[in-house]
Amino acid sequence: MRRRDETGAAAKAVEARRLVKVYEGRRDRQVRALDGVDLTSGQGEYLVLLGPSGCGKTTLLRTIAGLEQPTEGEVYIGGRLVNGLPPRVRQVAMVLQSYALYPHKTVRNNIEFPLKAENVPRHLRERKVRWAADLLDIADLLGHRPRQLSGGERQRVALARALVREPAVFLLDEPLSGLDAKLRAATRDELKRFQRQVGTATIYVTHDQEEAMGLGDRVAVLDAGRLRQVGTPRDIYDEPADTFVATFVGSPPMNLVQRGDRLVGFRPEHLLPAENVAYDSRVTMPLRIERMEYLSGDRHVYGSVTRIGQETRVIARLPATVITPLTVGETHEFAVPTDRLRFFDAEYGTRTAPVRIGG
Amino acid sequence: MPADAGQRARFADREGFLAWAFLLPTIVYLTALVLAPFGLTVAFAFSRSTSEAPSYRFGGLRAFREIFGDHVFWRSLLDTLALTGVAIAAVVILGTVVANVLLADFRFRRTVRALVLLPWTTPVALSAISWRWLLGSPGSPVDRLLLHGDSPLARTPSAAVAVAAVQVWRLTPLAAVIVMAGLTSIPRGVWDAALLDGAGFWRRLLGVTIPLTLPVTAVAALVTAAVTFADMGVVRVLTGGGPRDSTQVLPVLAYLRGVEGGDIGTGAATALFLFPLFVAGVFVVLRVMRRGS
Amino acid sequence: MNGLAARTAAREMDRQRRLATLQHVLLRATVYAGAVITALICAAPFLWGLVSAFADGSSPTTEHVRFLFHSTPFATFVLNTLIVGGLVVAVTLALALPAAYALSRLNRAWGTRVAVAILIVSLVPSPLLFLSLSRVVATLGMADSIWSLVLVYPTVTVPVSVWLLAGFLRAVPVDIEEQAMVDGHSRLGAFVRVVAPSILPGVAAVVVLTFTLAAGEFTYALTFVWSGARMPVSTGLAARLGDGDPMLWRSVQSGAVFVALPLALACGLFLDRFVAALASGSQTD
Numbered sequence: 001m002r003r004r005d006e007t008g009a010a011a012k013a014v015e016a017r018r019l020v021k022v023y024e025g026r027r028d029r030q031v032r033a034l035d036g037v038d039l040t041s042g043q044g045e046y047l048v049l050l051g052p053s054g055c056g057k058t059t060l061l062r063t064i065a066g067l068e069q070p071t072e073g074e075v076y077i078g079g080r081l082v083n084g085l086p087p088r089v090r091q092v093a094m095v096l097q098s099y100a101l102y103p104h105k106t107v108r109n110n111i112e113f114p115l116k117a118e119n120v121p122r123h124l125r126e127r128k129v130r131w132a133a134d135l136l137d138i139a140d141l142l143g144h145r146p147r148q149l150s151g152g153e154r155q156r157v158a159l160a161r162a163l164v165r166e167p168a169v170f171l172l173d174e175p176l177s178g179l180d181a182k183l184r185a186a187t188r189d190e191l192k193r194f195q196r197q198v199g200t201a202t203i204y205v206t207h208d209q210e211e212a213m214g215l216g217d218r219v220a221v222l223d224a225g226r227l228r229q230v231g232t233p234r235d236i237y238d239e240p241a242d243t244f245v246a247t248f249v250g251s252p253p254m255n256l257v258q259r260g261d262r263l264v265g266f267r268p269e270h271l272l273p274a275e276n277v278a279y280d281s282r283v284t285m286p287l288r289i290e291r292m293e294y295l296s297g298d299r300h301v302y303g304s305v306t307r308i309g310q311e312t313r314v315i316a317r318l319p320a321t322v323i324t325p326l327t328v329g330e331t332h333e334f335a336v337p338t339d340r341l342r343f344f345d346a347e348y349g350t351r352t353a354p355v356r357i358g359g
Numbered sequence: 360m361p362a363d364a365g366q367r368a369r370f371a372d373r374e375g376f377l378a379w380a381f382l383l384p385t386i387v388y389l390t391a392l393v394l395a396p397f398g399l400t401v402a403f404a405f406s407r408s409t410s411e412a413p414s415y416r417f418g419g420l421r422a423f424r425e426i427f428g429d430h431v432f433w434r435s436l437l438d439t440l441a442l443t444g445v446a447i448a449a450v451v452i453l454g455t456v457v458a459n460v461l462l463a464d465f466r467f468r469r470t471v472r473a474l475v476l477l478p479w480t481t482p483v484a485l486s487a488i489s490w491r492w493l494l495g496s497p498g499s500p501v502d503r504l505l506l507h508g509d510s511p512l513a514r515t516p517s518a519a520v521a522v523a524a525v526q527v528w529r530l531t532p533l534a535a536v537i538v539m540a541g542l543t544s545i546p547r548g549v550w551d552a553a554l555l556d557g558a559g560f561w562r563r564l565l566g567v568t569i570p571l572t573l574p575v576t577a578v579a580a581l582v583t584a585a586v587t588f589a590d591m592g593v594v595r596v597l598t599g600g601g602p603r604d605s606t607q608v609l610p611v612l613a614y615l616r617g618v619e620g621g622d623i624g625t626g627a628a629t630a631l632f633l634f635p636l637f638v639a640g641v642f643v644v645l646r647v648m649r650r651g652s
Numbered sequence: 653m654n655g656l657a658a659r660t661a662a663r664e665m666d667r668q669r670r671l672a673t674l675q676h677v678l679l680r681a682t683v684y685a686g687a688v689i690t691a692l693i694c695a696a697p698f699l700w701g702l703v704s705a706f707a708d709g710s711s712p713t714t715e716h717v718r719f720l721f722h723s724t725p726f727a728t729f730v731l732n733t734l735i736v737g738g739l740v741v742a743v744t745l746a747l748a749l750p751a752a753y754a755l756s757r758l759n760r761a762w763g764t765r766v767a768v769a770i771l772i773v774s775l776v777p778s779p780l781l782f783l784s785l786s787r788v789v790a791t792l793g794m795a796d797s798i799w800s801l802v803l804v805y806p807t808v809t810v811p812v813s814v815w816l817l818a819g820f821l822r823a824v825p826v827d828i829e830e831q832a833m834v835d836g837h838s839r840l841g842a843f844v845r846v847v848a849p850s851i852l853p854g855v856a857a858v859v860v861l862t863f864t865l866a867a868g869e870f871t872y873a874l875t876f877v878w879s880g881a882r883m884p885v886s887t888g889l890a891a892r893l894g895d896g897d898p899m900l901w902r903s904v905q906s907g908a909v910f911v912a913l914p915l916a917l918a919c920g921l922f923l924d925r926f927v928a929a930l931a932s933g934s935q936t937d
Contacts, residue, residue: 377754378754381750382754382755382766385748389770389807393807397776400784403783461687465684470691471687471691474691476916476923477698477913480912481698481868481912482911482912483868483886484889484890485907485912487890489697489908492697492704492901536926536927539927540926540928540930541930543928581775589871592871592886595890614874614875618782623783623787630782637780641772
């Protein structure tokens with residue numbers, strides 16, 4: 001029934017229009033945490049907000065949740081304007097970075113709390129708690145208190161608490177940052193599977209590009225309160241909209257070489273010894289090798305290139321299949337396929353049309 | 360010389376030694392000037408010592424027989440208990456309200472905070488003087504309000520109310536500071552979570568805020584009790600125990616008997632009746648600490 | 653059907669929005685009203701004191717204040733309080749700082765027990781002690797002198813200060829201390845050169861609190877010191893109070909304000925720090 005009512009807005013779970021959030025900082029300094037953000041997330045979509053710390057991604061999430069009110073602009077959830085509405089009527093569920101479990105309540109009471117707030121009758125409450133606990137595999141923890149749980153278990157309890165409200169959208173604020181590396185990988189996998197299972201639109205905030213690229217149907221890259229690019233992980237990686245996205249995403253980051261009023265960009269894995277680049281259309285450049293690292297079978301070659309532009313330090317990532325012998329101190333001819341080159345305005349950093357480079 | 364330096368370094372590095380060396384002065388001082396005098400007070404309560412003949416003479420239960428026959432003692436005991444009870448209840452409630460106000464964001468917050476501290480930072484005798492002037496002197500606002508000279512401090516129920524009110528006025532800021540500490544130590548995320556979970560004001564208050572601040576509220580109540588039942592400044596300056604001993608409390612009575620009256624024995628015996636209250640306080644402290652850990 | 657449902661939903665949204673706005677406005681109004689009422693009640697006697705001290709009928713006057721300084725020993729009382737307060741602060745820091753350090757850093761099995769014992773000592777009511785302490789003071793030849801107060805006041809201030817300072821010390825990362833020890837200082841040296849300076853603001857807060865407690869103490873001051881010129885301000889003004897003389901009342905009143913305001917301002921500066929110390933104490937225990 002509810003689903004059908006929303007058919008008019010079916011494609012959009014959350015929409016933010018020209019959102020601006022200004023904080024009054026110390027000594028009357030104003031901080032523009034959000035500076036005109038337009039963003040739409042689709043039904044059932046996994047949208048990841050990616051950006052360095054302080055870029056405004058958490059503010060954006062909190063504004064959507066209703067924990068902050070925007071200075072300007074509108075937020076729509078399920079097609080309805082929700083500005084001025086408190087979080088509880090917005091049909092959102094949020095998992096905070098700290099999980100924010102109520103320390104004095106048992107796991108069961110934690111999960112039950114939002115249902116009690118909605119005055120759900122007892123037998124229904126019990127059934128829902130059981131359902132969420134089974135789904136997240138925490139049924140045997142229901143009697144424990146948060147301080148007796150491990151980080152991963154706390155996270156699942158927080159998820160269960162968010163889940164029982166059957167929200168229109170899940171908002172997750174760096175839910176993996178409190179876990180150790182090993183657990184993080186496993187939980188990432190679980191989160192994705194869980195979201196597929198419930199099918200609820202999810203907005204996920206992180207500063208970790210691996211998480212973003214791995215989880216997101218689409219990724220929105222934010223910097224300094226502005227949206228830099230929104231697209232599939234593949235778009236973000238292959239077709240960065242500007243130099244910020246190009247260098248923020250990818251490890252090691254994209255190489256940028258200045259050539260006149262342009263920056264020529266290419267990924268480290270596309271810069272290979274010339275004899276390994278069999279394309280007809282390619283750009284070659286001499287690379288003076290300064291240092292090499294062996295990482296998981298790959299060779300990372302650090303050095304500086306000339307000819308295609310100003311002399312610039314770059315990184316080349318050679319897969320194990322490239323067996324060309326290289327030694328530190330020598331200068332070797334490297335090449336990049338022409339269709340792998342990206343061009344940016346040297347002054348503004350924005351993407352520009354390709355330029356012909358000879359050689 | 361180098362050997363000497365090495366010796367000193369080793370000495371200063373030994374943790375056990377340092378811990379003792381650092382704690383010992385405090386322990387010795389507190390033992391000498393709190394525990395020993397406390398024992399002495401107990402001893403005095405079973406003595407016939409007076410300020411003319413201060414050397415110890417055992418007197419058995421003489422002092423107790425004397426104070427039990429004194430209706431002012433019973434009156435004071437009752438007043439002390441009632442005053443402490445009323446002060447705890449009022450101070451905890453008002454302190455919680457004030458703490459929430461002081462933590463909210465508003466203009467002139469710094470000014471308001473400094474003003475709110477006035478009652479607690481001002482020496483008790485001075486603020487009691489101010490209140491006495493305000494309530495009981497000719498030409499004061501209250502005097503003009505009442506249109507006749509009979510001061511509220513000179514009549515029976517109102518004098519006791521005034522004592523309790525000044526005590527509450529004085530201790531609410533202290534309780535507010537303690538409760539503020541409890542409120543700020545709750546992680547911010549928990550508030551957000553309660554909002555997101557759709558809890559309304561009352562549910563947030565009863566389901567989250569009060570349970571989480573309960574330990575610190577207990578501390579505030581305890582401090583209030585400890586200060587109230589031991590205080591003699593307010594009663595001494597505001598009413599002097601009157602009218603007709605109706606606002607007398609144990610500490611002031613102990614002072615009147617033991618110092619002004621010169622009968623150290625009865626003074627000590629009177630003061631000793633504060634001991635059960637002290638023990639109750641200690642019991643609460645231990646309970647709160649055990650629950651906290 | 654669909655349109656009707658949508659319209660009903662929209663109306664419900666509008667209602668919720670108005671409700672939320674109303675709640676917000678009410679909350680702000682409550683906060684401001686609460687702040688104003690609280691501030692007024694707290695400051696009431698002092699405001700009245702100021703008014704009556706400087707106003708005579710409708711014309712302003714400094715007569716009462718001049719009377720306070722020239723014809724009463726108010727200045728002497730204040731000086732006595734300053735001397736006692738300063739010395740008590742010194743004694744308190746000398747005792748409490750090392751003790752707090754021992755409790756917060758040097759983990760011993762009995763550390764917690766000592767901490768609890770010190771806390772309990774701070775609850776011992778002064779009426780249980782003043783009779784015996786007056787004997788002690790008399791035996792030491794300090795009767796009717798401010799030295800008796802310097803001797804006894806730290807029983808009140810040391811336990812509180814130990815607890816506050818231990819809270820501040822716990823907030824200092826152990827790393828910087830260990831760094832200092834790696835850099836060649838002994839544990840004692842690390843404390844003096846690295847730890848103590850980094851809690852200076854906390855120490856300042858404790859200084860203000862200790863001074864305030866010493867200035868406000870009444871029971872011991874009343875019992876141990878009885879000669880007019882030797883009294884501190886807390887008992888001196890009350891003792892000087894003649895009943896019924898409006899002239900003296902007003903002077904005494906202005907004296908109370910002169911003492912109250914600086915203390916409140918000083919404590920106000922450190923309010924956030926007290927709150928932080930108490931909060932950290934309640935979290936780690």
